[in-house]
Amino acid sequence: VQGLDEFLARFGTQEIVNKKVIPVIEKAILRAPDNVLQGPIVALAQAMPQSVDLGPALSSKLLKPLTAAFSSTNVANREGAARSLSALLARKQNQAELEKTIKELTAQVKASKAAGFEARGLICDCIATIQPSQTSSSTIVAQLLQVASKESNESALRRELAAVTAHASFALDNGLWTKEHSDIVVKGCNEKRTPFKKVWLLYTASALLKLDALPSSAVAKDFVGAALAVMADTYAELSASPLPAAQAGTIAMAYAIPAMLQHEFLAGMVTDTKLKSTSQFLSNKLGESTSFLVNSKVYTKLSTAYDQQWALRALIGVDSSLQQAEDAGKTAWGRALLHLLLAPETDAETRRITGEELAQRYVAEASGVGSSVVLGIWDYLRDESAAPPRKLKEDEVRQPIQLRRVVSAISPGKAAWKQKFDLERPQAVLEQQAISTAVLYGPELVPGVEWVENLLDTGVDPGQLTTSYTNELMQEILRTFEAEKYTSLSIFERAACRAAATLTFVAPDAFVPVLVKQIKDDLNPNQLEGLDAIDATIAKAPEGVIVVDPLVKTDRTVENKNVKDYDTLKWEAELKAQLDKKKGPGQKKLTPDQQAKVDAQMKHEKDIRQRVK
Secondary structure, eight states: OGGGHHHHHHHOOHHHIIIIIHHHHHHHHHHOHHHHTTTHHHHHHHHSOTTSOOHHHIIIIIHHHHHHGGGOSOHHHHHHHHHHHHHHHHSOOOHHHHHHHHHHHHHHHHHOOGGGHHHHHHHHHHHTTSOOOHHHHHHHHHHHHHHHHTOOOHHHHHHHHHHHHHHHHHHHHTTOOOHHHHHHHHHHHTOSSHHHHHHHHHHHHHHHHTOSSOOSSHHHHHHHHHHHHHHHHHHHHHHHSHHHHHHHTOGGGGGHHHHHTTSHHHHTTOOOGGGTSHHHHHHHHTTSTTOGGGOHHHHTTOOSHHHHHHHHHHHHHTGGGTTTSOHHHHHHHHHHHHHHHHOTTSOHHHHHHHHHHHHHHHHHSHHHHHHHHHHHHHHHHHHHHHSOOOOOOTTOOOHHHHHHHHHHHTOOOTTHHHHTSOOOOOHHHHHHHHHHTTTTSSTTTSTTOOHHHHHHHHTOOHHHHHHHTHHHHHHHHHTTSOTTOOSSOOHHHHHHHHHHHHHHHHOHHHHHHHHHHHHHHHTOGGGGTTOOHHHHHHHHSOTTOOSSOTTOOOOOOOOOTTSTTHHHHHHHHHHHHHHHHHHOSOOOOOOHHHHHHHHHHHHHHHHHHHHHO
16 A cells, blocks of 8 residues: 555545545455554555545544454454554544544443443544544543543543643633533542542643643633642642652652743742742752752652653753752753663653753753753763673663763754754853863763764864863863872773863864973972872871871880790790781770870871872
8 A cells, every 4th residue: 555655646536535445445344354454544544645535434434343443352453443543533634524523432432331441542542643623622622521530440541631631732722621621620630549640630731731821711721720739739748758759659740840830821820839939949959859850769760651751841841940050950950861861761752752852952951951961971970880780681772872862962063053943052151061071072981972073063163162261171181080099090081081182182282281281290299298108108098097006016125035934925925926816806995095096196197198199
C-alpha cells in the first residue's frame, strides 16, 4: 500500500474509494483481521489524498468492525485495530460525519462493562487523535468526564483523561466549559484514593499548561482557580515530607504547582498563603536539601516515564530563578536535569523530551540554564570518577554519547539565534560559558566535543576570547588542580593541561607569558626557605596523623654489658618486646599532660602543613 502513493494521488477519487476500496476493507476486517489490521489500513489512510473524505465510510461501514476487533482475544489484532482507527480519525473529514463517529465511540465507552477496561482504553486512545473543534470537543469532554467520574480501573482512567486533556483546554479557551465539568474534575482531584487522585490532578494540570492565556468566561476562570487551590494544598502537604511521598510514588503531584510557574498568568493565580509566594519560596530553597525538586533522594525514586516528565516540567517552571541562585543551587538543578538525560532508568522518550526542552529553555534563559548545566556536568563527572566501574545494561547508552547531546542542547549554532529563534546572540553569556568549558570540553571528560570547534560553531572567536580573558581562563585551569595531594595527575588535571596547550596554540602571544609566569611561580625555590626534611614529611602526611610522636622517649645512654644482672635485664626487655608485638598496637589512655603534648604537636604539624602547601 505504501508503494501506491502516486497511484492513489492520481486515481484515488471519492467514487472509486467508496465503491472499490471500502467494501474490500470491510470484508477483510471480518475475514482476515490478522493481515489487514497490521498496517494496510494505516498506510492507506496516510497515502490517500486529503480531497477524499473517508468520514462517511468510517461512520457507516468501518467503525463497527474496527471497534468489534477491540474485544478480540488476539492482542496484535486489538492494537492493530486501534492504530487503524486512529489513522482514519486523524484525517480531515466532514464535521457532521465526525460527530456521528464521536457519538458512537463515546456511547460504546459509556456502555462498556467494568471488565471491559481494555476496550475502553483503546477507544479513548483513538479519540485522543481527533483534532479539537467546537462540536467535537464539547461532546468528548461532556461524555468522557461522565465516564471517568465512575471509572474503577486506574489504567482506563488514565487513558480516558488523556483523551479529554487537549479537548478540555480547547473547551476552556472557547467558552465550552460548564459548571458540571468543573464539579466533576474538582471532585476527582479531591479523590480519597491516592492513585486516582494523582491521575485526576496531573491530567488537570496538563490541561492548564496547554492554555495560552487565562480563559475569558467566568466559569472557566473559577475552575482554574479551584484546580490551582487543590494543587497548592497537595503541594504544601507533600513538599513537607517529600521522602515518604517519593517512596509511595505520589510525589509527582507536588510537581504540578512548580510547573505552573512556566506561565505568568497561572503563576499569578498561585496565591495560597501556605506557599508564602511560591516563586520566591522555590527560588530561596533551590539547591538546599529541603527543596524536593533538586533532592536526589526524591527524583531518583521516580519509576515511571510520566512522573519523570512531570519532574522535568517542574524544573523548567523554576528555571527563571537560576539567574539569582547560588552555585550550589545551580549545580543541584543541573544534576536533577542531567538525571533525566543520563540515568539508565530513564526511557528513550523522556530523554528525547528532556533534550528538546533543555534546548528551548537555554534560548530563553541562556545565562542561568547554561551555567547550571555546566556545573551539573562537572559535578556528575566528579561523582562518576569516584564511583567504582560498572557494566552497562543491554539497552544502556554509554554516558559520553548522552553528554554530547547535552552539550549540543546548550550550544545552538551562530545562525540559529537569528534564523530559527529570531533573537540576538547573547555574546557576553556565550563568552562566559566558553570560559567555564575550556577544561570541560575535550577528549578526557566529554569525548567527541572539542572546545575550539564548539566555540566556532556558537560564534565565539577562541583567539579573541583567550586574548580578552587570559587571566580568567588561567584561573579556570588552576581551579581544576588539587593543591593538597602528591599523586599522579587525575583525569581532570590532565584535561586542564590539555586546555593550557590549546590556549597556547590559539593565542600564543597572550597566553604563553601568563603560563610561563605561573610555572615560574610554582617552581620558585624561595617557597622552600626555612623548610627541612621533617617539614616535607609532615606536609605529605594526611590531616590528623602525627609524624613526630611527642610521647616517644629517646634513650641516648650507651648499653653497658658490665652492669650487674645484665643477662636477666636483657631477657626481660626482649620478652616484653615480644609480648607487646603479639598484643599489637593498643589504644593507650593518655594522661592530661600527655594529651596536651599530643594536641600541641598536632597543631604544630597542621601549621607546618598549611605553610608548606
